[in-house]
Amino acid sequence: NAGVMQNPRHLVRRRGQEARLRCSPMKGHSHVYWYRQLPEEGLKFMVYLQKENIIDESGMPKERFSAEFPKEGPSILRIQQVVRGDSAAYFCASSPRDIYNEQFFGPGTRLTVL
Amino acid sequence: DAKTTQPPSMDCAEGRAANLPCNHSTISGNEYVYWYRQIHSQGPQYIIHGLKNNETNEMASLIITEDRKSSTLILPHATLRDTAVYYCIVRVEFAGNNRKLIWGLGTSLAVNP
Numbered sequence: 289n290a291g292v293m294q295n296p297r298h299l300v301r302r303r304g305q306e307a308r309l310r311c312s313p314m315k316g317h318s319h320v321y322w323y324r325q326l327p328e329e330g331l332k333f334m335v336y337l338q339k340e341n342i343i344d345e346s347g348m349p350k351e352r353f354s355a356e357f358p359k360e361g362p363s364i365l366r367i368q369q370v371v372r373g374d375s376a377a378y379f380c381a382s383s384p385r386d387i388y389n390e391q392f393f394g395p396g397t398r399l400t401v402l
Numbered sequence: 403d404a405k406t407t408q409p410p411s412m413d414c415a416e417g418r419a420a421n422l423p424c425n426h427s428t429i430s431g432n433e434y435v436y437w438y439r440q441i442h443s444q445g446p447q448y449i450i451h452g453l454k455n456n457e458t459n460e461m462a463s464l465i466i467t468e469d470r471k472s473s474t475l476i477l478p479h480a481t482l483r484d485t486a487v488y489y490c491i492v493r494v495e496f497a498g499n500n501r502k503l504i505w506g507l508g509t510s511l512a513v514n515p
Contacts, residue, residue, distance in 0.1 A: 329507065330489060330505040330506050330508055331505040333503065344502060346502075377443065379445055379446070381446075390436075390448035391503070392448070393446045393447070395444060396444070396445055
């Protein structure tokens with residue numbers, strides 16, 4: 289049973305470009321969470337999704353950021369018009385039910401904005 | 403904002419027990435305490451969680467005080483591979499039966515040979 293997959297592992301973008309981060313949850317998991325981690329800091333919750341639904345996006349910046357978890361395929365975190373401050377590690381986690389259960393994390397995507 | 407406070411760093415000798423403290427004085431009655439660890443910028447790894455009672459699994463033990471305002475994660479026989487940042491997290495409840503993990507800065511544990 290493969291774990292949570294994230295790709296790409298490293299992503300370099302220039303200011304103003306778009307970044308697309310993908311997350312494939314563990315098999316049988318229908319809940320996905322996205323977190324951002326700046327250097328030397330803890331994880332910051334961004335968004336919680338179930339299949340085709342955004343449950344909680346209270347941690348998402350109001351502009352340029354969006355997330356989806358379609359019926360088929362991976363969850364996507366999309367950052368439009370990236371700025372240097374978007375440089376961070378972005379982690380995806382999944383769980384089989386809601387957050388009552390443990391979350392299983394992927395290896396993360398390191399985004400660098402030049 | 404994080405609901406937990408932890409010492410920023412700790413040291414432990416290999417083979418000895420590592421006791422990692424956590425304060426969560428504002429925790430509410432239905433909020434669980436979770437512990438995760440992150441090894442060298444990898445994805446965090448679940449360790450254990452609890453509400454009121456002490457918990458034990460193959461990785462660690464979790465001791466929660468009776469007033470629930472603090473807890474201690476115990477790694478009974480620390481190894482070099484336990485060197486990591488350990489996060490004590492409170493799971494909070496929101497309207498609509500939603501729940502969320504609120505992460506702090508964690509404790510950087512160094513296990514020394």
